[in-house]
Amino acid sequence: MDLSRTPIRAMEPLLVERLRLAFPAKDFQIQRIPSVLTIDEFTRVVKLTPFIGLAWIGMTVDRNSGRQLDAAMRWRLTMIVKASSQLETRFKGDMRGIGLDAMVDVATALLQGWTLEKIGACWVTGAEAVYAEGWGDMGTVVAQIDFEVRFQAAVAPLKLVTPDDFAGLDVEWLVDGSAETGAP
Secondary structure, eight states: OOOTTSHHHHHHHHHHHHHHTTSOTTTOEEEEOOSSOOHHHHHHHHTTOSEEEEEEEEEEEOTTOOSSEEEEEEEEEEEEEEOSSSTTHHHHOBTTBOOHHHHHHHHHHHHTTOEETTTEEEEEEEEEEEOOTTOOOTTEEEEEEEEEEEEEEOSGGGOOOSHHHHHTTOOOOOOTTOTTTTOO
């Protein structure tokens, strides 16, 4: 089975590559994160500011999808900035650091309407200021940008051809009369 062309695995490096056009590795950490950060996870990533977290948050399937899946993968960027001096620099930035306002504006511009080659189009679906429950540092600000990537997928790229390929999925069907389940 070939998982290299599955949608999430194919999208992630392209998304990071796109973000790197404006957020170079020498200045910005970009990491995969869970869609909801625990306070421990937030404590870890806030040390890496300015930080951009990339989270997969779900998939919306078109109702009229046929044998080929037509859907949108939903993603979220979590952007974290700490004030480099005065509290206002959290938003506006200064000579020592970018502010949250510019990070949100630039990331939105990079993602909106961009087409991921051989996958589909990307659309920003929302953005908002958020906070970390239990975090008391006034110098830290957080925003999230939600976006989706349209795509189509079929089973063919997985290269499931032989019975052994399917056996590798290790699926157990719960059907009537199954000896393993004890179902009648």
